[in-house]
Amino acid sequence: xxxxxxxxxxxxxxxxGISPDAEKQQxxxxxxxxxxxxxxxxxxxxxxxxxxxxxxxxxxGKTYMGIIRSxxxxxxxxxxxxxxxxxxxxxxxxxxxxVL
Numbered sequence: 798x799x800x801x802x803x804x805x806x807x808x809x810x811x812x813x814g815i816s817p818d819a820e821k822q823q824x825x826x827x828x829x830x831x832x833x834x835x836x837x838x839x840x841x842x843x844x845x846x847x848x849x850x851x852x853x854x855x856x857x858g859k860t861y862m863g864i865i866r867s868x869x870x871x872x873x874x875x876x877x878x879x880x881x882x883x884x885x886x887x888x889x890x891x892x893x894x895x896v897l
Contacts, residue, residue, distance in 0.1 A: 852865050867884060
């Protein structure tokens with residue numbers, strides 16, 4: 798997302814990231830990767846629950862609850878114009894550009 802910001806800005810697209818991480822963890826991540834867009838904390842998973850992206854995951858044979866990586870395009874009226882669930886970071890921008 799960071800690398801596509803100039804193109805997205807020209808198209809009038811604002812980027813916001815949301816994660817269950819606390820503010821301190823997010824700042825550390827942003828400092829490391831220089832994201833250039835705001836990160837919102839959802840430590841209680843309220844937003845994730847409402848978007849259907851807080852769910853059961855499996856890794857190395859263990860099951861746990863976590864974020865199902867997803868991206869959403871929200872239109873000017875606040876409605877979801879497009880949604881991509883279980884999308885990889887590499888695929889996010891190409892899929893977004895198809896819709897834009």
